Amino acid sequence: MSEHAEKQARSAQSASREHVKKPGWLTVNVLNRAVAWMTRRGLSVWGSRVLAVRGRKSGEWRRTPVNLLTVDGRRYLVAPRGHVQWTHNMRAAGGGQLHLGKKVEEFTxxxxxxxxxxxxxxxxxxxxxxxxxxxxxxxxxxSTDQELRAIAPKHPVFRVHPADGR
Incomplete structure (x- = not known):
């Protein structure tokens, strides 16, 4: 693991202990399920995808709805709720799959x-x-860059790269 990756992992572990905002009942039982249902049928809701990433302990595929963001032609996954299970799994796995209907995109x-x-x-x-x-x-x-930089450690961001390297 590179020095930068180790530093990010230590920062993430520290931030994960102090900042995880769990979604409420409505989000988990209604909104996430509705968005995931539509996304599984090929209807993207403002960039929605279903993220599949292998569990770092179980090796089982774990799925969660996410918003895929494109900025300057680059694609990102942002964790608005902080250092949650999918972010820990992403660090361990180094990639996963993005699902939209029957289309599955492998990525690193x-x-x-x-x-x-x-x-x-x-x-x-x-x-x-x-x-x-x-x-x-x-x-x-x-908000200013300084304000955004102040909250940055609380919100993991991953750049998505096609698995085929394009």
């Missing part, structure tokens, strides 16, 4: 350094603030 992922997150977090909040803004401690798309 690299974690984005905290200093490189402000523009990505700003774009994410611009697009999905109504859905996820409550998880960002009052920081929004109009």
């Amino acid at each position: 992922a690299t974690e984005v350094a905290d200093d490189d997150k402000p523009a990505i977090l700003r774009a994410y909040l611009k697009r999905w603030k109504a859905e996820v803004g409550v998880f960002f401690d009052g920081v929004g798309p109009d």
Whole structure:
């Protein structure tokens, strides 16, 4: 593991203990299920996909709905609720699958350094603030880079790369 990757992992472990916002009953039992149901049928809701990533302990595929963000032609997965199970699994697996209907895209992922997150977090909040803004401690798309950088350690961001390297 590179020095940068080790530093990110230590930062993530520290932040994960202090910042995990669990979704409420409505989100888990209604919203996530509805978005996942539509996405499984090929209907993307504002960039929605179903993320499949192998569990770091079990090796079993774990699935969760996510919002796939594109910024300057690059694609990202942002964890609005903080260091949750899929982010830990992503670090261990180094990639996974994005599902939209019957289409399955294999990918590898690299974690984005905290200093490189402000523009990505700003774009994410611009697009999905109504859905996820409550998880960002009052920081929004109009916040300064300094404010976005301050919350960056709490929100893992992964750059998505096609598995075929394109």
